[in-house]
Amino acid sequence: MPLQLKLFGQLTDLCNTNSITMEDSRDTDILLEKLFHQFPELRKTKFIIAVDNKITTGNTLLTNESIVALLPPFSGG
Amino acid sequence: MNKNSNTYERYSRQIILKEFGTIAQEKLMDAKVLVIGAGGLGCAALQYLAAAGVGTLGIIDDDVVALHNLHRQILYTMEDIGSFKVLKAKEKLNALNPEVTIITYNERIHNNNAFKILSEYNIIVDGTDNFASRYLINDACVLLNKPLVYASVSQYEGQVAVFNCTGNTETIATNYRDLFPIVTNDDEILNCAEAGVLGILPGIIGNMQACETIKLITGIGKPLWNTLLTYNLLSNEIHQFQIQPTEMSHSMIPKTEDAFLQMNYKMNCQSELVPLEIEISLFDRLRESGKVEIIDVREPGELPLIDQFPSIHLPLSQINESNLEFTGDTLLLFCQSGKRSKLAAQILSRHFGTDKTIYSLKGGILNWLENRNS
Numbered sequence: 001m002p003l004q005l006k007l008f009g010q011l012t013d014l015c016n017t018n019s020i021t022m023e024d025s026r027d028t029d030i031l032l033e034k035l036f037h038q039f040p041e042l043r044k045t046k047f048i049i050a051v052d053n054k055i056t057t058g059n060t061l062l063t064n065e066s067i068v069a070l071l072p073p074f075s076g077g
Numbered sequence: 078m079n080k081n082s083n084t085y086e087r088y089s090r091q092i093i094l095k096e097f098g099t100i101a102q103e104k105l106m107d108a109k110v111l112v113i114g115a116g117g118l119g120c121a122a123l124q125y126l127a128a129a130g131v132g133t134l135g136i137i138d139d140d141v142v143a144l145h146n147l148h149r150q151i152l153y154t155m156e157d158i159g160s161f162k163v164l165k166a167k168e169k170l171n172a173l174n175p176e177v178t179i180i181t182y183n184e185r186i187h188n189n190n191a192f193k194i195l196s197e198y199n200i201i202v203d204g205t206d207n208f209a210s211r212y213l214i215n216d217a218c219v220l221l222n223k224p225l226v227y228a229s230v231s232q233y234e235g236q237v238a239v240f241n242c243t244g245n246t247e248t249i250a251t252n253y254r255d256l257f258p259i260v261t262n263d264d265e266i267l268n269c270a271e272a273g274v275l276g277i278l279p280g281i282i283g284n285m286q287a288c289e290t291i292k293l294i295t296g297i298g299k300p301l302w303n304t305l306l307t308y309n310l311l312s313n314e315i316h317q318f319q320i321q322p323t324e325m326s327h328s329m330i331p332k333t334e335d336a337f338l339q340m341n342y343k344m345n346c347q348s349e350l351v352p353l354e355i356e357i358s359l360f361d362r363l364r365e366s367g368k369v370e371i372i373d374v375r376e377p378g379e380l381p382l383i384d385q386f387p388s389i390h391l392p393l394s395q396i397n398e399s400n401l402e403f404t405g406d407t408l409l410l411f412c413q414s415g416k417r418s419k420l421a422a423q424i425l426s427r428h429f430g431t432d433k434t435i436y437s438l439k440g441g442i443l444n445w446l447e448n449r450n451s
Contacts, residue, residue, distance in 0.1 A: 074229035
C-alpha cells in the first residue's frame with residue numbers, strides 16, 4: 001500500500017505539491033533516500049519528520065498505514 | 078471583585094462563562110506576561126492579552142514602524158512610521174485598557190538582558206523573527222523555568238506550541254530544541270521579508286498565542302503542552318504533532334546562567350539580519366533620539382567633514398574583529414553615497430547578529446547635506 005507524505009511550509013514550493021504518494025518503505029531513512037532521489041533540492045533543506053502525528057528523532061519504522069509529515073522550521077514573526 | 082465596578086463590567090462577558098468566573102479573571106489581573114517582538118505576532122497577541130485584562134504586559138522590541146509593517150502589524154498607523162514600536166504599542170494598549178500596566182523595553186533581546194527581563198514575568202510569548210533570538214529565548218526560559226508560548230509564520234502557514242510546562246508532574250516538559258534540535262542557519266530559511274507573509278496570518282497565529290497564554294494563566298482548557306499545532310491559511314488544515322523530550326536537546330542547553338552568557342547564538346544561527354537602509358527622516362529621528370552611535374565609514378581625508386552631529390570614524394577598509402567595540406545597541410552608518418555604508422552594515426550585522434540593530438543611511442551623507450541645504 002502506498003505511503004502518504006505531507007509537506008509543510010516552503011517544502012511545498014520545492015516539491016510543487018503538499019502531498020506525495022510514495023511506494024512503501026520500511027523506515028524513514030529509506031523513505032528519505034527515495035524522496036531525495038525524486039527531489040534532490042530537499043537534501044539541502046532542514047526539516048523534521050513526524051510519523052503518525054509524533055515528531056520523531058532518528059530512524060523510525062514505518063507501517064503501510066503510516067502518515068509521514070515533513071516540517072521545516074519557520075522564523076517569521 | 079465588586080459586581081458594580083467598572084472592572085467587572087469590562088470583563089463581564091468572559092466572567093459569566095461557566096468555567097471562567099471572577100477567579101479566572103483575577104488570575105489574569107495578577108499575571109505578568111512578556112511579549113518579545115512587537116511585530117505581526119506581537120501586535121495581535123498584545124491586543125487580546127490587554128483586552129482580556131492581563132495585569133502586567135512587558136513588550137521588548139528595538140525596531141521602528143515602517144510602511145511595509147502596516148499590512149500585518151495592526152497596532153500601528155501611518156502616523157507612527159519612524160516611531161519606536163514599543164512606545165506606540167504602549168499608547169494604543171493603554172487607550173484600549175488603562176487597567177493594564179504596560180512596561181516597555183526599547184532594546185533587542187540578547188544574552189546580557191534576557192535573564193534580568195524574563196525573570197520579572199510569569200509567561201513569555203515569543204513573537205521574534207529570527208532563529209538566533211528563538212534559541213536564545215528558549216534556553217533562557219528553560220533555565221528560568223518559565224512557560225514559553227512559541228509561534229512563527231511563513232507565507233500562508235503558522236506554527237504554535239507551548240514549551241517548558243506540562244500542567245502535571247508526571248510528564249517531562251519539552252522545549253524548542255526538542256522540536257528543532259539542529260540549529261537552523263538564518264540564511265537557510267526565507268524570512269517574511271524574503272518569502273512573504275499574508276498580513277492576516279500573524280494576526281491569526283498571534284491570537285492563538287494570546288489564547289494559549291490565557292489558558293495557561295486561568296487553567297481553562299488544554300493548552301498545547303508538548304504539542305506543535307500547524308495552521309494552513311489556504312487549505313484551513315490544522316494539524317497537531319506530539320513533541321517528545323530528546324537527549325540532544327538536553328545536552329545543547331547551557332546548564333547555568335554563566336554558560337548561557339557565553340553562548341554565541343548569533344554565530345550559531347548566523348542571522349542574516351539584512352542591514353536596513355534608512356531614509357534621511359528616520360536617520361535624523363534616530364540620531365536625535367540620542368540612543369544611537371553614528372559611524373562614518375569613509376576613508377581618512379574624505380570631505381566634507383561632518384561636524385553637524387557627533388560621529389565615530391571607522392573606515393570600511395579598517396573594519397576588523399579587533400576594533401568592533403560599540404556601546405550602543407543601535408548603529409547608524411554613513412559614507413558618501415550609501416554604498417560603502419551598506420556593505421559595512423552587512424559586515425557588522427554578521428558580527429553582532431541580534432545584539433545590535435544596524436542601519437545604513439540611504440544616499441549617503443552627500444544626499445543628507447543636499448537635503449539639509451534645500
